[in-house]
Amino acid sequence: MTSAALLEAVHLEHRYGAVRALDDVSLAIAPGETFGLVGESGCGKSTLARALLGLLEPTAGTVRFDGRDIAGLGRRARRALCGELQIVFQDHSGSLNPRRRVDRIVRDPMRRHDPNGSEGLEARVAALLEQVGLSAEQGARFPHELSAGQRQRVGIARALAPAPRLVIADEPVSALDVSVQAQILNLLCDLRDELGVTWLLIAHDLGVVRQVSDRIGVMYLGKLVEVAPTPALFARPVHPYTGALLDAGPVPDPRASRRARIVLSGDPGDAADPPPGCRFHPRCPRASALCAESEPPLVSYGAGRLAACHHPAGVTPEELAGARVAPASPRSAGDALPRAPYSSADSGASSSPSSS
Amino acid sequence: MAEPVLRVEDLEVAYATAAGPARAVRGVSFAVAPGETLAIVGESGCGKSSAAHAVMGLLDARRASVTGRVQLGARELLGASHTERRLVRGGELAMVFQDPLTSLNPVQRVGTQIAEQLHAHRAIGRAAARERAVELLGRVRIAAPAATVDAHPHELSGGMRQRVMIAMALANEPRVLIADEPTTALDVTIQAQILDLLAGLRVELGLALILITHDLGVVAEIADRVLVMYAGRIVEAGSPAEVFLDPQHPYTWGLLGAIPRVDRPVAPRLPAIAGLPPSPLAPPAGCPFQARCPHAVAACAELPALEARAGALGHADRCVLSPTVKRARREVVGRIGLEVSA
Numbered sequence: 001m002t003s004a005a006l007l008e009a010v011h012l013e014h015r016y017g018a019v020r021a022l023d024d025v026s027l028a029i030a031p032g033e034t035f036g037l038v039g040e041s042g043c044g045k046s047t048l049a050r051a052l053l054g055l056l057e058p059t060a061g062t063v064r065f066d067g068r069d070i071a072g073l074g075r076r077a078r079r080a081l082c083g084e085l086q087i088v089f090q091d092h093s094g095s096l097n098p099r100r101r102v103d104r105i106v107r108d109p110m111r112r113h114d115p116n117g118s119e120g121l122e123a124r125v126a127a128l129l130e131q132v133g134l135s136a137e138q139g140a141r142f143p144h145e146l147s148a149g150q151r152q153r154v155g156i157a158r159a160l161a162p163a164p165r166l167v168i169a170d171e172p173v174s175a176l177d178v179s180v181q182a183q184i185l186n187l188l189c190d191l192r193d194e195l196g197v198t199w200l201l202i203a204h205d206l207g208v209v210r211q212v213s214d215r216i217g218v219m220y221l222g223k224l225v226e227v228a229p230t231p232a233l234f235a236r237p238v239h240p241y242t243g244a245l246l247d248a249g250p251v252p253d254p255r256a257s258r259r260a261r262i263v264l265s266g267d268p269g270d271a272a273d274p275p276p277g278c279r280f281h282p283r284c285p286r287a288s289a290l291c292a293e294s295e296p297p298l299v300s301y302g303a304g305r306l307a308a309c310h311h312p313a314g315v316t317p318e319e320l321a322g323a324r325v326a327p328a329s330p331r332s333a334g335d336a337l338p339r340a341p342y343s344s345a346d347s348g349a350s351s352s353p354s355s356s
Numbered sequence: 357m358a359e360p361v362l363r364v365e366d367l368e369v370a371y372a373t374a375a376g377p378a379r380a381v382r383g384v385s386f387a388v389a390p391g392e393t394l395a396i397v398g399e400s401g402c403g404k405s406s407a408a409h410a411v412m413g414l415l416d417a418r419r420a421s422v423t424g425r426v427q428l429g430a431r432e433l434l435g436a437s438h439t440e441r442r443l444v445r446g447g448e449l450a451m452v453f454q455d456p457l458t459s460l461n462p463v464q465r466v467g468t469q470i471a472e473q474l475h476a477h478r479a480i481g482r483a484a485a486r487e488r489a490v491e492l493l494g495r496v497r498i499a500a501p502a503a504t505v506d507a508h509p510h511e512l513s514g515g516m517r518q519r520v521m522i523a524m525a526l527a528n529e530p531r532v533l534i535a536d537e538p539t540t541a542l543d544v545t546i547q548a549q550i551l552d553l554l555a556g557l558r559v560e561l562g563l564a565l566i567l568i569t570h571d572l573g574v575v576a577e578i579a580d581r582v583l584v585m586y587a588g589r590i591v592e593a594g595s596p597a598e599v600f601l602d603p604q605h606p607y608t609w610g611l612l613g614a615i616p617r618v619d620r621p622v623a624p625r626l627p628a629i630a631g632l633p634p635s636p637l638a639p640p641a642g643c644p645f646q647a648r649c650p651h652a653v654a655a656c657a658e659l660p661a662l663e664a665r666a667g668a669l670g671h672a673d674r675c676v677l678s679p680t681v682k683r684a685r686r687e688v689v690g691r692i693g694l695e696v697s698a
Contacts, residue, residue, distance in 0.1 A: 040543035041514075147632055177399035177570065182614035182628035189625070204543065207616035211626065234618065248548040250573030251619040252612060254596035263552055264545040267513040 005064075006031040006198050007052060007085075007166055011331060012061035014047055018272040021047040022058065023222040026298075026328035029166070034192055034199040036213030036230070038206055038245065040268055043219040045202050049170050052200070053087055054078070065166075083113030086159035090171035092151035096143040096158075103129065103139040106157045113162030125161075131194070132157045133187060149180035156187065166198040173208055185211050206249055210234060215304065218242050221279040222271055223330070224298065226307040236314030238307035241280050278310065286311045297333035300326040310338050360387035361564045362411070362449075362532045367424035369406045369415065371636075377421070378636040380406040382588035384424075388532065388564040393555070395567045395579035395596075399611075401633055403588040404568045408534050411566075412451050413441040428532070447477050450530035454537035456517035460509040466493075466520045467505035473527035492523040497553055515546035522553065526561070533557075536568040551577055572615060576600055581670070584608050587634050587644035590662055594671035604665070604673035607645045609686055643674060651677060651685050 005028035014022040021044045029035045039045045050056045052063055054070045063070050065085060073081060089095035096105060107125045111118055129139045132153040143151055152172060159167050169188070173181040189212055192199060203209045209216055209230075216233045218226040218241065226239040237243045244264050264283045269275055275282050281291035290310050298308045301319045306326050315323075323337055369381035381403040388394045396404045409415050410422045413433065426433040428448060433441065445451075453459045461469055470492055471485035480488070486505065493501035496519040509517055518538060525533055535554065539547040555578045558565045569575060575582055575596060582599045584592040584607065592605040603609050610629040616622075631648040634640055640647065646656040655676045664672040665679060675682070 040545065178572075179399060179610060179614045179629035182616070182626035183630075185616060186625050186628060205616075207618045210618060210622060211616040230622075244545060246618060248544045249618055250548070250551070250571065250577040251617060252572035252576045252600055252615060253619060254576045254600055256576070256619055263548045265549070267515055267546065268543070 004031070005029060006066060007200070008062075008064040009048070009052060010062045010064065012048070012051055012058050012063065014044075014051055014056065014058045020222050020271055020274065022051065023274075024061075024330035024332055025219075025222070025224050026330075027217060027224060027227075028328070029198060029200060031165070031198055032196055033214045034201060034212055036209035036216040037200065037202045037219060038204060038209050038216060039219035040204060042221075042268060042271060044222040044271070045219050046170055048219070049087070049168050049200070049202055053085060053168060054081065080113075083109075083162040084165045086162065086164040086167045088152075088155050088159045088167060088169040088172045090175055092148055092155050092175065093143065096151060096154060098143055100142070101139070102134070102141055102143065102146070102154050105143075105154060106139075106161050108161075109158060110161035128157050128160060131191070132160070133183075147180075148176055149183055152176065152184055153187065156184075156191070160191070160195070160197070164197065166200065168200045168202070170202045171204070172201070174203065174205065181208070188212050206245060218245065221269055221274055223279055223308065225280065225309070227298075228305040228307075229303070232303065232305055238301065238305060238312045238314050239280075239309045240284050240286050240311075240313065242307075243313065244283075244285075278308070286313075294336065295330070295333045296338065297336070298326040298329040299323050299338060308333070312338050358389040358391065360389045361429060362566075363387045363425070363427040364407075364411060365425040365427075367407060367410060367426065368422070369403065369410045370421045371406075372419050372421070373637070375637050379639050380588055380636055381410065382639065384583075384585070384588075384590055386583055386590075386593075388566060390531065390562045390564050391558060393558055393565040393567060393578055393580045394583065395569060395575040395581070396583045396585060397569055397572060397575050397611075398585035399570055399633070401587075401636070402585040403636075404585050405536055407585075408451070408536050408566065408568050412449060412534060413445055414451075443477065446473055446525075446530075447528045448531045450525035450528070450533050452518075452521050452525050452533065452535040452538050455541050456514065456521045457509065457541075459521060460517060462509055465506050465508055466512070470505075470520070470524050470527055473524050477528045488527070489523075492526055493520070495526065495557075496520075496523045498523075513546075514542050515549060518542060518546075518550055519553065522550075522557070526557070529561070530563065532564045532566065534566045534568065537570070538567070539574060540569070540571070547574075554578065572600070572612065584611070587639055588636065589644050589659075589674065591643075591645065591675075592673040593662065594673075598671040602671070603686070604671070604679075604682055605645070605675045606649045606651050606677075606685070608673075610648075643676070653677070 007029045009025055009027045012022050012025045025048060037045050051058045065081060070081060103125050106128060107121060111121060126136055134153050138150060173184050176184060201209060201212055213230050215229050217224055220241050226242045237246060266283045277293050278291040278296050281287040296308045296310045298306050300306050301315050301323050365385045367381055367384045370377040370379045384407050386394060398404045411426050415422055422434060467486055467489045470489040474480050474485045474488060490501045490505050493504050498504050498519055539550050542550060557563060579596050582594060582596055583590045586607045592599055592608045599608060603612060613627040614629060616626060629648055634644060634647060642659050643656040646652040660674045660676050662672045662674050
């Protein structure tokens with residue numbers, strides 16, 4: 001799995017002065033999969049995206065694309081990488097050149113990275129625009145003449161223009177209204193199925209990430225705290241922060257909101273001065289003395305489920321017995337496996353498939 | 357239900373633009389009672405914020421024409437003098453804005469900013485104002501109010517800043533609090549805290565709360581009544597249970613269906629609403645949603661009244677389709693929670 005990864009981060013760390021935006025994060029994205037990354041503002045997810053793209057040089061650690069370390073690339077190789085690794089930005093207005101027509105915005109990266117040069121370029125631009133749901137007539141317009149959703153389609157088309165192997169979409173729908181957001185999410189699903197491109201989708205909205213992702217990673221204060229296949233993450237979250245995120249998002253159902261919610265107290269804390277031990281422990285309903293002392297390692301519970309918690313929920317006794325520290329675990333973490341689940345009642349309730 | 361404290365009738369807002377008047381709000385009426393939470397939901401440009409700003413008296417009369425009636429208690433606010441409106445604004449009628457960072461003055465301590473609210477509305481000494489500021493910060497559940505009162509906004513987290521904004525709004529014991537997207541700029545775990553705070557304050561202080569939001573989840577969480585707005589008009593009104601579990605207007609179906617929900621199985625495709633909202637420069641006569649509505653009929657060219665159905669007390673909608681037709685059509689839209697017994 002690790003060797004076959006298309007994009008890989010190994011013990012990645014990035015500091016902005018005293019702020020540790022990324023702290024020993026390891027991650028591998030397989031070719032063809034859609035990986036979702038969630039977390040609240042300041043958790044480091046956008047810094048991770050920038051480091052993965054090579055837009056910033058991490059203070060420590062390695063990023064490998066298709067097995068190559070992207071840090072040591074020369075200019076020519078670096079430019080070639082741009083064709084394979086693209087990004088869709090959140091701000092659909094600010095990231096498009098206001099003085100260029102849409103077809104030109106899409107045509108330039110296509111020509112630059114295409115070995116066939118300008119042969120049949122116009123036809124390919126038109127085909128790509130059509131694929132993202134834009135007409136030829138809209139292609140002749142300027143970005144300001146389009147609606148927000150249409151502009152985001154242009155941003156997606158531009159990212160796809162050089163036929164990349166991996167596209168990072170950083171909050172692609174968070175600036176859009178819900179009805180438009182649904183259109184763009186459907187488009188992302190279609191493109192995922194049609195093109196075989198690998199996607200890294202970054203978002204703060206769990207519903208959005210779930211809609212398109214095969215696997216999801218959850219970040220908290222610069223750390224990756226849980227990774228799991230999408231259905232498992234929602235059915236049986238292991239880390240209490242994942243549980244709280246699932247719980248905190250209000251759902252449009254007046255009956256559901258009457259349930260007892262776990263409302264986390266306090267703020268996410270300061271990345272310049274993170275709490276010792278587990279970073280989540282000051283807000284955690286399951287925290288014990290151990291959590292304040294030792295940082296939990298990222299533990300693999302099988303079936304692609306990883307979590308960094310001393311008191312995991314949603315794992316069966318068998319899964320717990322088979323748990324082992326993941327190779328991607330932070331170097332700073334201890335190597336102690338988690339203790340027994342917080343309470344037997346808790347693990348009993350959550351280990352049964354919660355499809356009720 | 358208690359007597360409404362704020363009544364808005366037939367509110368119309370039009371902005372003067374180079375291309376003619378942009379009609380942002382077209383004939384909106386509602387009322388809120390003490391202790392009640394009224395939510396106004398809709399997408400960008402539907403007129404929800406324009407309506408709130410018009411009620412607050414924040415629109416520049418040279419650029420926006422506001423007509424209709426806005427009654428606070430027995431007083432008519434539209435057409436009242438500047439002085440009178442200024443006394444009401446921040447007094448009986450207060451507002452919390454979406455972005456606490458740009459709404460707070462970055463170079464003033466938060467205590468000073470709260471005190472400013474007090475000084476504007478009453479004769480109060482500096483020491484007393486500071487004392488009251490500390491008390492207000494405690495009321496919005498800030499852990500160390502005596503220390504926070506001397507902090508500058510940049511020293512506080514996003515959630516704390518929004519609490520300060522709420523404390524400022526509460527300074528003069530308002531009867532009506534308008535919160536315009538109060539949790540949109542906040543992270544989801546912080547959002548839950550602020551919603552809990554607002555719900556608690558409404559009960560404690562007997563506030564009439566008007567919540568402007570695009571987030572239907574937030575509405576389900578704390579509203580007593582919901583107005584769904586589209587292109588300047590209210591298209592559906594009712595309790596959250598009525599509007600979310602038995603939605604009547606096709607726009608409401610579309611809105612509910614388009615949300616990627618974490619409490620439901622993943623749908624392979626989200627039912628998106630095709631097309632774009634009409635331009636406020638040339639809003640359609642008749643149903644504002646007809647151009648995008650897959651169920652539109654010839655009768656939609658005339659605007660139906662916002663009337664309650666037979667048997668549904670406060671649940672009203674502007675759609676000409678008969679309840680049986682709606683029920684059948686809605687099933688096709690699917691995914692919308694309709695386990696409500698007939």
